[in-house]
Amino acid sequence: MIEPVKLEYKIRGSDFINAGEASSGTKKALNRLGVSPAAVKRAAIAMYEAEINAVIHADGGEAEVFIYSDHVIIRIIDQGPGIPDVSLAMQEGWSTAPDIAREMGFGAGMGLPNIKKHSDDMSIETEIGKGTTVTITVRFQV
Amino acid sequence: MATLDQVREVLGAQILVGNDLDQRPVAGGYACDMLSWVMSHAQPTDVWMTILNSINVIAVAVLTDCACVLLTEGVELPPDVAARAQDKGVVVLGTQASTYEASARLHAFLNQHP
Numbered sequence: 001m002i003e004p005v006k007l008e009y010k011i012r013g014s015d016f017i018n019a020g021e022a023s024s025g026t027k028k029a030l031n032r033l034g035v036s037p038a039a040v041k042r043a044a045i046a047m048y049e050a051e052i053n054a055v056i057h058a059d060g061g062e063a064e065v066f067i068y069s070d071h072v073i074i075r076i077i078d079q080g081p082g083i084p085d086v087s088l089a090m091q092e093g094w095s096t097a098p099d100i101a102r103e104m105g106f107g108a109g110m111g112l113p114n115i116k117k118h119s120d121d122m123s124i125e126t127e128i129g130k131g132t133t134v135t136i137t138v139r140f141q142v
Numbered sequence: 143m144a145t146l147d148q149v150r151e152v153l154g155a156q157i158l159v160g161n162d163l164d165q166r167p168v169a170g171g172y173a174c175d176m177l178s179w180v181m182s183h184a185q186p187t188d189v190w191m192t193i194l195n196s197i198n199v200i201a202v203a204v205l206t207d208c209a210c211v212l213l214t215e216g217v218e219l220p221p222d223v224a225a226r227a228q229d230k231g232v233v234v235l236g237t238q239a240s241t242y243e244a245s246a247r248l249h250a251f252l253n254q255h256p
Contacts, residue, residue, distance in 0.1 A: 017222070020201030024230075027205070044205050045181045052198075104196040110178030117182065
């Protein structure tokens with residue numbers, strides 16, 4: 001089996017300025033590897049939403065990206081407060097984001113639904129007081 | 143196809159950041175202030191019209207590869223956001239027109255210059 005290309009990023013909490021660095025770095029890497037533009041876009045959008053969630057809700061975290069020949073797995077890991085009710089959080093329009101996030105154009109309760117929409121598989125492992133890991137899979141072939 | 147240079151002139155918009163506008167094709171527009179929505183809907187040849195001027199606007203412009211960001215209603219571009227746009231190669235234009243007015247003008251122009 002061919003080893004995947006692995007990328008790692010730090011996501012700093014409350015840092016809206018550098019939010020997006022992990023997803024734009026991943027986007028560049030996928031483009032360089034010749035992945036189709038549609039798949040690159042889906043991966044970048046899903047990852048950016050997850051990254052922003054970690055910035056807004058969890059004081060940052062880490063991103064791990066594993067690029068295989070036909071898919072990418074993106075894992076956003078935080079040590080934040082956890083999600084009390086995942087099915088509620090998955091509903092469009094449900095949001096617990098602070099006003100600062102809303103003023104910046106986020107916090108409309110679209111983040112998790114948008115990740116689901118742009119990925120082939122999405123899973124959330126969360127524990128109250130411990131943190132949340134969002135794992136996103138995007139396949140390159142439609 | 144219309145270029146961003148032509149579109150800028152028709153809209154009477156100012157260049158806040160960017161150059162080589164004549165190299166950027168424009169085929170449409172997208173008007174929205176909710177970033178999650180813009181990410182999933184804006185197209186690479188769109189002029190994205192918004193009143194948002196936070197740093198995340200540049201990240202979303204990079205994600206969507208949109209032709210430019212058009213700040214409407216005379217919204218100003220903060221220096222740190224301008225620097226980020228410059229760094230990422232994102233064109234930002236500005237206009238006093240509302241998003242509605244700018245959309246209408248863009249639509250009329252693109253209809254005649256498909």
